[in-house]
Structure formats: structure tokens, C-alpha cells
Amino acid sequence: MLLDRIATEIQQSGPLFFDRFMELALYDPDGGFFGSGDLRSHRGGDFLTSPEVSPLFGATLARFAAAERDRIGGLDAVVDCGAGSGSLLAGLVADLPGVTAVAVEVSPAARAAITTRLPEITVVKDLAAVGRLPRGVIVANELADNLPAAVAVRTADGWEEEAVAIVGDRLGPVRVAARPEVAAWAERFAPGLPAGSRVEVQLGAAQWLRSALQTIAAGAVVMIDYGDTADGLRHRRAQGTVRTYRAHHLGPDPLL
Numbered sequence: 001m002l003l004d005r006i007a008t009e010i011q012q013s014g015p016l017f018f019d020r021f022m023e024l025a026l027y028d029p030d031g032g033f034f035g036s037g038d039l040r041s042h043r044g045g046d047f048l049t050s051p052e053v054s055p056l057f058g059a060t061l062a063r064f065a066a067a068e069r070d071r072i073g074g075l076d077a078v079v080d081c082g083a084g085s086g087s088l089l090a091g092l093v094a095d096l097p098g099v100t101a102v103a104v105e106v107s108p109a110a111r112a113a114i115t116t117r118l119p120e121i122t123v124v125k126d127l128a129a130v131g132r133l134p135r136g137v138i139v140a141n142e143l144a145d146n147l148p149a150a151v152a153v154r155t156a157d158g159w160e161e162e163a164v165a166i167v168g169d170r171l172g173p174v175r176v177a178a179r180p181e182v183a184a185w186a187e188r189f190a191p192g193l194p195a196g197s198r199v200e201v202q203l204g205a206a207q208w209l210r211s212a213l214q215t216i217a218a219g220a221v222v223m224i225d226y227g228d229t230a231d232g233l234r235h236r237r238a239q240g241t242v243r244t245y246r247a248h249h250l251g252p253d254p255l256l
């Protein structure tokens with residue numbers, strides 16, 4: 001059971017940084033939220049995304065991709081990362097005849113849903129499998145904020161991290177010294193916060209963006225996600241912004 005494997009890793013190595021915990025909770029092939037189980041992004045699943053609600057989402061991005069094709073003199077492929085059920089991709093390919101489309105999706109259930117819906121589309125497990133594209137458009141709707149993030153907590157004189165430990169007979173949060181790269185990220189993107197503030201440090205999203213930019217020589221990477229400016233997020237820092245969903249309801253505690 002995944003919870004046992006998480007507990008074993010904590011017993012062997014000490015508290016897990018939140019991004020490591022999130023990686024296991026999301027991607028474990030035997031119990032992870034995306035790595036196993038049913039399709040999550042649809043009405044019968046755990047959350048709904050905008051492309052599920054309207055085909056105009058994909059059609060709008062198709063217009064953008066067509067403009068990129070005209071701008072750079074062709075398109076080798078349009079790539080949808082974290083393609084979910086394929087709703088966005090369906091709208092994209094319908095309005096981009098002749099353009100090769102690729103879905104990147106970590107979830108086996110989502111990959112199966114895409115293949116059933118769009119049998120002509122190539123579906124791969126990660127962006128590295130796409131290879132280098134001289135001319136490409138990469139889209140990612142609601143991917144970046146799924147990628148593992150560390151949680152930094154502001155102290156009177158610097159930063160700590162919130163890690164996951166075994167507290168009593170269940171998982172619980174503990175404070176540990178912040179890794180230098182986590183403290184540097186928090187200080188850079190969320191400076192001047194009062195002690196106790198929580199900052200999600202999205203090293204995974206930054207790494208993904210670097211990989212996406214390295215995948216194409218010309219074209220564009222389009223990321224669409226929830227977010228705010230540093231100022232806009234200030235009032236949410238006391239609670240932090242980590243959220244979980246099950247059956248379309250907000251979870252009470254990410255560690256559950």
C-alpha cells in the first residue's frame with residue numbers, strides 16, 4: 001500500500017520534503033493519484049477543467065497554433081502536456097488539419113481515454129519522449145500547478161521547509177532546515193513576508209518549463225494555470241495554497 005511505502009521511506013530517511021511526498025502521492029504506479037486508478041479529470045472523476053466544459057478552449061488554442069505556424073513557416077507538431085481526457089487536444093486537432101498532434105500524459109487511465117477518443121494521436125508518458133522539434137507549439141493547461149512543489153515557511157530570520165513525518169500513528173507536518181535552492185526560490189519570488197507565511201516552491205514547474213523550452217527550436221510554449229502576482233498572493237500566504245480534490249470536493253488536509 002502506498003501509505004506503507006511512504007511510512008517506510010520516512011523511517012529509513014527521515015521526514016520527506018513536501019515535493020518528494022507529493023511525487024509519491026501523485027505518481028506512484030500503485031496508489032498515486034495520477035499514477036494509478038481511474039481518469040481524474042471528468043464529471044465522474046475528481047475535478048473538472050475548462051476544456052471539459054467547452055470545445056472553444058481547444059479551438060482558441062488552435063487559432064494561436066495556426067498563427068504560430070504562419071509566423072515560423074510550418075509546424076512539426078503541436079504537443080499537449082498533461083492532456084487528461086484529451087478534451088483540449090480534440091478541439092486543437094479538429095481545427096488544425098494536417099498538423100501532427102502528440103499527447104504527453106503520465107496517467108495510464110488518461111492515456112487510455114485519449115487513445116480511445118483520438119486513436120490517430122501519438123500518446124507518450126513524458127516530454128522527453130517527444131524528442132526535439134525544430135518548429136513546435138507546446139500547450140499545458142493546468143499542468144504546472146500539479147507538479148511537485150516544496151513548502152517553505154518564513155521564520156524570523158530565514159526559511160524552513162515543511163516536511164512530512166510520522167506523528168503518532170499518522171502522517172503529520174514537521175519543520176526542517178530549508179534546502180538552499182528552496183530558500184533561494186522563496187526569497188526571490190516571495191520576499192518581505194511576515195514570519196509564519198507559507199510559500200509553495202515550484203521547482204518542478206520550473207524544471208518542466210526548462211524542458212519544454214529546450215524541446216522546441218522555434219514556436220511557443222503556452223502554459224495556462226491558476227495563479228496570481230506575488231502581491232496578490234500575499235494575503236493567502238498564512239494558509240498556503242496547496243489544495244486537494246476528491247469527487248469535486250476540496251480536501252480538508254493534503255496529508256489525507
Ligand SMILES: C[S@@+](CC[C@H](N)C(=O)[O-])C[C@H]1O[C@@H](n2cnc3c(N)ncnc32)[C@H](O)[C@@H]1O
Binds near residue numbers: 081140
Ligand atoms: C489538472 S489535469 C489537466 C488535464 C488537461 N490538461 C485539461 O485541461 O483537461 C492535469 C493532468 O496532468 C497530468 N500530469 C500530472 N503530472 C504530469 C507530468 N509530470 N507529466 C505529464 N502529465 C502529468 C495528470 O495525469 C492530469 O491528467
